[in-house]
Amino acid sequence: MSNLITINQKNVVVKEYNGQRVVTFKDIDLCHGRPQGTASRNFRENRQHFIDGIDFYSVDLTNDEIRRQFGVGKNAGRTVTAVTESGYLMLVKSFTDNLAWQVQRALVNNYFRAPKPAADSTLKLQIQQERAHAMLMNAKARALKTIMQTVGDKHLSGIAAQVFGLTALEEVTGRRIDYRPECGKLYSAEDIAAEVGSNRITVGKRATQAGLKTDEYGITILSKSEHSPKQVPVFMYNEKGRAAVMALFEKEV
Known part of the structure; x- marks a missing residue:
């Protein structure tokens, strides 16, 4: 996308500062065909009427990128005056020739108020x-x-x-995988505890002591801890494991 706008057959580089389009004194003199220094002289002579931050900005030339944007060389000083639309219209009040009116209209409509491209x-x-x-x-x-x-x-x-x-x-x-290894129905310690009239801690201890927490009797999975968001290993019993644990409790009867 080009950053040049043609005004009165002169190419003006689009400049923006503080979210709005601005021009330099050099741009104004170029577009109006005036001798270099005309716009800056008008500004100095009427400085008391211009409000800093509304009609113009004093832009610090802190790096080469800003200097390139405003077309300022390294030896041009530490600041450049960026003139807003309102400041521009005040500056060119003394430009009353026919060309000046045409340039003003073109700068306002095609530069300052030009709609931003859809891009x-x-x-x-x-x-x-x-x-x-x-x-x-x-x-x-x-x-x-x-x-x-x-x-x-x-x-x-x-x-x-x-x-x-x-x-x-x-x-x-984000894709479904149909395959799952066969592991059959699984039972937690709480499930078995409810069947034998005990609690899950006792069921777990008995199963551990009997050596039932192996792949033969079930699988170890990760499950959310009751007291923290961490995942903790939990043994789930298969049908054979369930029967073996229940047998441990039947021996006590």
Whole structure:
């Protein structure tokens, strides 16, 4: 997209400051075909009528980028006067020839008040979309890291690691994976405790003492802790494990 606007057959580089378009004294003299220094002289002679921050800005030339934008060389001083639309109209009051009226109209309508191209909003939308995509990719990368760490957790059973990995991959890729390893119906310690009239802690201790927390009798999965957001290993019993644990309690009867 070009940053030049033609006024009176002269190319003016578009300049913006503090969210609005501005021109320099040099731009004004160029467009009106006046000797260099005319606009700055008018400004100095009527300085008391111009309000800083409304009719003009004193822009600090702090780096080369700002100097290039305002067309100022390195030896031109530390500041440049950026004239707003209101300041421009005040400056050219003394320009009353026919050409001056034409240039004023062209500068106001085609420069100061020119509508911003639709490409600006399109570019902003594109930047927002790219930013959202980058955030999504970062989130997926973190999720994938968690997957790799969790799948390698020594507490997880092989089947549980497969199920967790497949489920997490669905979240990361956004695609459903139909395959799941067969593990049958599973029972928690609380489920079995309710059947034998005990509690989950006692069920867990008995099962551990009897050596029942193996792949033969169930699987170890990760479940949210009751007292924190952390994931903790929990043993889930299969049908054989359920029957074995219930048998431990039947022996007490």
